Amino acid sequence: MGGFNNASPVAPDAPNAFHEFQGFTSKFNGLSFSAGGTYNFTSSVYAKANIARGWRAPNVAECAANGVHDGTVVYELGDHTLKPRTSLEEDVTFGVNSKDIDIELNAF
Numbered sequence: 001m002g003g004f005n006n007a008s009p010v011a012p013d014a015p016n017a018f019h020e021f022q023g024f025t026s027k028f029n030g031l032s033f034s035a036g037g038t039y040n041f042t043s044s045v046y047a048k049a050n051i052a053r054g055w056r057a058p059n060v061a062e063c064a065a066n067g068v069h070d071g072t073v074v075y076e077l078g079d080h081t082l083k084p085r086t087s088l089e090e091d092v093t094f095g096v097n098s099k100d101i102d103i104e105l106n107a108f
Helices: 060-064
Strands: 033-040 045-056 066-068 075-077 085-097 102-107
Touching: none
Parallel strands: none
Antiparallel strands: 033 045, 045 085, 066 075, 085 102
């Protein structure tokens, strides 16, 4: 008797066979980077700017999960059509370093 609760493997075409993991192929590529610079207007006034991009491919559990998560009672289903995630971060800083004060103003 095939089925979900049977721990014995069965032929894929057996009646009531359950495919716990369906085969799929995924290929991901991406780019992560960070770049920045500082410009000194005077010896005590400066500006900084940065930009960064992050990239992350979905992991195998997010794509192929099909069963109870170990240690929980949660049944997880993956999605093999997931796409990579990206992020973009930009920030600018203006600052003053003098004998009497050090201060920065950041925007991001």
